[in-house]
Amino acid sequence: MLLLGISQARLPLPHNFNMKKSLLFFLAIFPFLLLAQDRSLFKKETFTSKGKTLPYRILFPEGYDSSKEYPLVLFLHGAGERGNDNEAQLQWGADLFLKNREKYPAIVVFPQCAKEDYWAKKKYREKKKIGKRFKFPLNLGRPTRSLHLASLLLHQLIKEEAVDPKRIYIAGLSMGGMGTFEMLARYPKRFAAAIPICGGGNPNHTFYYAKNTALWIFHGDEDSVVGVRHSRRMSKQLKRFNANVKYTEYEGVDHLSWVPAFKEPDFLEWMFSKQL
Numbered sequence: 001m002l003l004l005g006i007s008q009a010r011l012p013l014p015h016n017f018n019m020k021k022s023l024l025f026f027l028a029i030f031p032f033l034l035l036a037q038d039r040s041l042f043k044k045e046t047f048t049s050k051g052k053t054l055p056y057r058i059l060f061p062e063g064y065d066s067s068k069e070y071p072l073v074l075f076l077h078g079a080g081e082r083g084n085d086n087e088a089q090l091q092w093g094a095d096l097f098l099k100n101r102e103k104y105p106a107i108v109v110f111p112q113c114a115k116e117d118y119w120a121k122k123k124y125r126e127k128k129k130i131g132k133r134f135k136f137p138l139n140l141g142r143p144t145r146s147l148h149l150a151s152l153l154l155h156q157l158i159k160e161e162a163v164d165p166k167r168i169y170i171a172g173l174s175m176g177g178m179g180t181f182e183m184l185a186r187y188p189k190r191f192a193a194a195i196p197i198c199g200g201g202n203p204n205h206t207f208y209y210a211k212n213t214a215l216w217i218f219h220g221d222e223d224s225v226v227g228v229r230h231s232r233r234m235s236k237q238l239k240r241f242n243a244n245v246k247y248t249e250y251e252g253v254d255h256l257s258w259v260p261a262f263k264e265p266d267f268l269e270w271m272f273s274k275q276l
Helices: 002-006 019-039 094-099 145-160 175-186 203-209 229-240 258-262 267-272
Strands: 043-049 052-059 070-076 107-111 123-125 133-135 163-173 193-197 214-220 245-250
Touching: 019 094, 043 145, 052 094, 052 145, 070 145, 070 175, 094 107, 094 267, 107 145, 145 163, 145 175, 163 175, 163 267, 175 193, 175 203, 193 258, 193 267, 203 229, 214 229, 214 267, 229 245
Parallel strands: 070 107, 070 163, 163 193, 193 214, 214 245
Antiparallel strands: 043 052, 052 107, 123 133
């Protein structure tokens, strides 16, 4: 959020400012200005259904042609980016798609979960040194309001935009990783690939989507927020059902396992290569 604000705030100039210092100053802040400008390519939109609203940002391919079909990526942010400012959800992950916009033309959607809501239904209890131990219900019942709105938004985009129905992907981190697993359980035949990062879900639900969706799961083995056991259990159960699943665990990494995950050289290549 600090980076996004730089282009809007009036930056203080140092005392005795001259042309040489001006150039050095500009070169120092240029990467941040460029980043802020790039993120503005994600259009601000709001989805409304029955009086309930969901802020979201959407990135279209360069030279978007409605007569063609493009892959669509739904990205679910973590708990720290909840709100209604329609900006915070771009903190993690958005830059990855911007940098690869030309190489992987796609429709990329970042909805924003409400402040007091969650993407997934779960309960948890604290466990020292191994992170929170979450419990995910076997009977999913009704989804959370934010996840329900996100699913309706996705349905509308598939219907109204130039989306290839065989190349729809979902990814998410932390709370969004949990939402990713729940979305798969609720819509087991919709997603060609999924990337849940430091999340978790009910292993019993994997049966429904194991044969349809390729998964790449990430977690840090020292995660103090979401225990690594959750991703281990999901990966193990998916392999039992002969799913197309990869599991990457980072040694010595705490909760921010999405940082090294986004640096994986074949992160996007792997995802965009999958289709139903």
